[in-house]
Amino acid sequence: MERIIKSTVLRELLRPLGQIVAFVLGTGVILSILMFLISLIANKSAASLALIERNGIDLFTYTLINLPQVLVDGMALGFVYAAIALGYTMVYGVLEFINFAHSEIFAMGAFIGVELLLALNAAEKLSNITVATAFGWLFVAILAGMAASGITAVLIERIAYRPLRGAERLVPLISAIGVSFFLQDAIRLTESLTSGQFHRIFPTFGNFDERVSVLSFNVASTQMILDIPIKSLVVIVVAILMLVGLNYLVNATKLGKAIRSVAQDRNTASLMGINVNFVISMTFLIGGSLGGAAGVLYALKFTRIDPFVGFMPGIKAFTAAVLGGIGNLTGALLGGIVLGMVENFAGAYLGVFTMGNFGVEYKDLISFLILILVLIFRPSGLLGEQVSQKA
Amino acid sequence: MSLLELENIHTYYGHIHALKGISLTVDEGEIVTLIGGNGAGKSTTLRTISGLVRARHGSVKLSGHEITKMPPHQIVMSGVGHVPEGRGIFPRLTVQENLEMGAYTINNPAEVKRRMEEVFTLFPRLKERIYQKGGTLSGGEQQMLATARGLMLKPKILLMDEPSMGLAPVLVDAIFDIIKKLNAEGSTILLVEQNALMALKVAARAYVLETGRIVLSGTAKEVAANPDVKKAYLGG
Numbered sequence: 001m002e003r004i005i006k007s008t009v010l011r012e013l014l015r016p017l018g019q020i021v022a023f024v025l026g027t028g029v030i031l032s033i034l035m036f037l038i039s040l041i042a043n044k045s046a047a048s049l050a051l052i053e054r055n056g057i058d059l060f061t062y063t064l065i066n067l068p069q070v071l072v073d074g075m076a077l078g079f080v081y082a083a084i085a086l087g088y089t090m091v092y093g094v095l096e097f098i099n100f101a102h103s104e105i106f107a108m109g110a111f112i113g114v115e116l117l118l119a120l121n122a123a124e125k126l127s128n129i130t131v132a133t134a135f136g137w138l139f140v141a142i143l144a145g146m147a148a149s150g151i152t153a154v155l156i157e158r159i160a161y162r163p164l165r166g167a168e169r170l171v172p173l174i175s176a177i178g179v180s181f182f183l184q185d186a187i188r189l190t191e192s193l194t195s196g197q198f199h200r201i202f203p204t205f206g207n208f209d210e211r212v213s214v215l216s217f218n219v220a221s222t223q224m225i226l227d228i229p230i231k232s233l234v235v236i237v238v239a240i241l242m243l244v245g246l247n248y249l250v251n252a253t254k255l256g257k258a259i260r261s262v263a264q265d266r267n268t269a270s271l272m273g274i275n276v277n278f279v280i281s282m283t284f285l286i287g288g289s290l291g292g293a294a295g296v297l298y299a300l301k302f303t304r305i306d307p308f309v310g311f312m313p314g315i316k317a318f319t320a321a322v323l324g325g326i327g328n329l330t331g332a333l334l335g336g337i338v339l340g341m342v343e344n345f346a347g348a349y350l351g352v353f354t355m356g357n358f359g360v361e362y363k364d365l366i367s368f369l370i371l372i373l374v375l376i377f378r379p380s381g382l383l384g385e386q387v388s389q390k391a
Numbered sequence: 392m393s394l395l396e397l398e399n400i401h402t403y404y405g406h407i408h409a410l411k412g413i414s415l416t417v418d419e420g421e422i423v424t425l426i427g428g429n430g431a432g433k434s435t436t437l438r439t440i441s442g443l444v445r446a447r448h449g450s451v452k453l454s455g456h457e458i459t460k461m462p463p464h465q466i467v468m469s470g471v472g473h474v475p476e477g478r479g480i481f482p483r484l485t486v487q488e489n490l491e492m493g494a495y496t497i498n499n500p501a502e503v504k505r506r507m508e509e510v511f512t513l514f515p516r517l518k519e520r521i522y523q524k525g526g527t528l529s530g531g532e533q534q535m536l537a538t539a540r541g542l543m544l545k546p547k548i549l550l551m552d553e554p555s556m557g558l559a560p561v562l563v564d565a566i567f568d569i570i571k572k573l574n575a576e577g578s579t580i581l582l583v584e585q586n587a588l589m590a591l592k593v594a595a596r597a598y599v600l601e602t603g604r605i606v607l608s609g610t611a612k613e614v615a616a617n618p619d620v621k622k623a624y625l626g627g
Contacts, residue, residue: 254495261481261492267443268479270463273496273544277462 008252016247019330020240023337024078028071031345038353039063047355062352068214068226070348071341076232076301078340079239083294084317085324085332086246087153087287093263093327094283095161097169100176102291103314104183105153109145109292110299110309111187114200116144126205134206135234142238142296149292152183153284162277188307199306202299208234235297242293243333249286250329259283263327312364316343319371325384334382343367392455394419394579395440395471395548400449402432402439409435411603412449417548417581422574424582424590424611426624427600433583434476436600437550440581441473442466453547468496472546476553476583478537482526486517489525489536493543503543510539513569531562538569548579555586567593587624591615599624 039060042048048059055062084106091099099105120126120137129137160179164172191198208231216225250256261269262279270276298313299305320339324331346366351359374381393416402410410432417423425433438444440451442463451459458466467473481489490510494503511518514535520528528536534554541549554570555563567589574580574593584590591597597614599607607614614620 257484257488257492258495260484264481264483265479267463268475268481269492270443271441271467271473271475271479272492272540273464273467274492275462275464 012248012252013244016244019333020243023334024075027338027341031341032067032071035063035067035345035349036060042353047353050355051352059353063349066348070344072226072228072232074341074344075337076235076340077344078337079236079243080294080298080301080313081317081320081340082333082336083239083242083290083297084313085321085336086243086329087291088318088321089326089329089332090283090287092321094259094280097172098176098318100173101156101179101183102287103310104180105149105156105288106291106295106298106314107187107305107307107310108152108183109149109295110305111191111200112148112292113141113145113296114202114299114305117141117203117205118200121203121205126203129206131207134208138206138208138234138300142293145292145296146289147292149295150285150289153288153291154281157281157284184307191307199304202303202305208300231300235301238293238297242290246286246290247329255282316367319367323370323374323381325381328381328383331381331383339367339370342370393417394454395581396452397436397440398450398452400436400439400446400451402435402444402446404444409603410439410446413603413605415598415605415608417579419579420574420577421596422570422580422582422594424584424594424597425600426584426587426590426597428623430602431600432603433600434552437473437552437581437583440550441471467544470547472541472544472549474537474541474549474551474554476556478533480525480528480533480536482524484525485522486525486528486536487521489540490543493540496544506543506545510542513572514539530557531559531565534558534566548581549573550581552583553585554582555584555589563589587620
């Protein structure tokens with residue numbers, strides 16, 4: 001690589017893009033093939049017969065028709081997980097500890113972004129606007145979420161983690177869990193005081209709820225239509241931009257080099273004249289703002305947020321980070337994509353394949369099954385290096 | 392006035408009293424060596440100078456200016472280079488990136504490039520390995536890289552912690568040749584070594600440490616001639 005593409009800028013922009021495409025295609029193809037095999041095997045089963053009776057199609061056709069949608073939604077979810085997972089993994093990289101408050105940093109971004117849009121909506125700034133303006137406001141909301149989460153993350157580190165840096169490894173972990181509860185209740189208190197309710201709804205504006213038809217074709221007399229909600233596209237595009245941007249920042253800038261040195265050897269980094277505390281703050285700022293942007297994107301995609309909104313995505317993203325190899329940025333990307341895809345496949349097909357006995361509500365079970373399996377059989381993750389036990 | 396001056400330094404690791412009143416000086420252009428057994432406090436002395444551990448009492452002065460309470464990155468910027476024990480190579484950064492980190496506080500890329508070329512004249516082997524990851528280098532190459540990296544900021548004084556550790560004898564000779572060469576070009580070096588024989592050959596003066604105290608000091612020749620030192624560190 002080094003020799004082929006001389007320009008660092010180009011190389012560091014192309015490499016993450018290539019990785020994203022490879023991971024998405026790889027995961028998508030493997031899961032699709034797996035799904036087809038299962039549906040072929042189960043095509044004569046009671047589940048299939050029930051489906052024919054109800055919808056007039058067999059399991060295989062059902063799988064095929066839904067596949068494009070499942071893939072696209074899985075991708076969107078996967079990128080959200082990846083963006084959150086990067087926050088966990090970056091902090092783990094420099095401090096070797098899991099920032100369990102990251103899920104609330106994510107929630108903070110979601111709330112600030114949504115509250116900003118709700119305020120704009122109340123001021124009637126969001127009605128009768130052009131598509132471009134709508135995108136503009138969404139962009140502003142994402143930036144606000146990033147700023148809020150980034151600053152929150154930096155403050156958390158300064159107040160709750162830095163004073164404990166020399167302590168046993170369990171101590172900052174407990175502190176992180178405490179911060180997590182504190183932030184949850186802080187959001188809840190603020191919301192109940194200001195709006196009298198705990199949950200907020202992402203306002204409807206612009207054309208984000210419309211769907212665009214990407215393609216439609218016939219397979220064996222079944223018409224297949226792939227239409228994607230615009231908001232899923234927005235999530236995917238924004239997430240890709242952020243992931244590429246982060247990769248560039250970490251691999252091609254001086255700050256990124258400083259972050260990597262601090263991650264590899266904190267003492268030696270300080271002997272290079274690097275202000276280690278500053279670099280750690282910057283790591284929290286970057287990881288936090290990625291989480292905040294993910295929060296706004298999550299709110300856009302799933303509409304309803306409450307103070308506990310961070311818990312599930314947070315712990316899933318943690319799973320993704322562990323799956324990819326904690327501390328490894330590429331691993332977080334891969335882990336997020338794999339987990340998002342798997343979860344969406346499970347959500348879409350579990351119910352039908354088990355005749356509703358084991359429905360979409362069990363999709364989380366699949367994610368945590370993955371976490372447990374990874375921890376048992378490959379604790380270093382898919383792309384992680386063998387790490388010595390440091391507990 | 393000495394370039395580096397330690398006065399009555401006491402350092403603790405938790406409850407362990409690691410340095411019990413170390414006082415030493417290094418003059419400009421000198422090689423001074425600290426010798427002593429394991430746990431004598433040699434590395435701790437260097438780590439205290441560069442601020443990685445804090446002295447509880449005493450003062451460290453560089454060119455007469457107090458640096459005792461500065462954070463490590465500021466001590467580096469005021470002119471103390473430290474090649475740490477175990478070399479401290481960033482294993483997943485390339486040789487080039489490792490050297491760039493050595494010049495982290497220089498904001499002019501052209502100047503960084505120029506200095507890199509300068510250290511390459513001293514360590515031509517590193518130039519051949521420029522795109523290789525630090526972790527894939529041999530022990531000798533890593534020591535060269537660590538030393539080169541320590542020189543990138545043109546420090547007033549270079550602290551070297553066990554540069555010969557874990558190296559084959561022929562490489563030990565090469566490293567000490569480089570130390571002599573650096574000194575001939577005007578570098579001031581404070582050298583910590585287990586290999587007392589070699590260290591006393593290149594150094595002008597020496598301090599002998601035992602359990603956190605300086606038990607003997609003088610010119611390298613005097614120290615080498617001391618019967619106790621001969622018995623304990625020079626194998627006879």
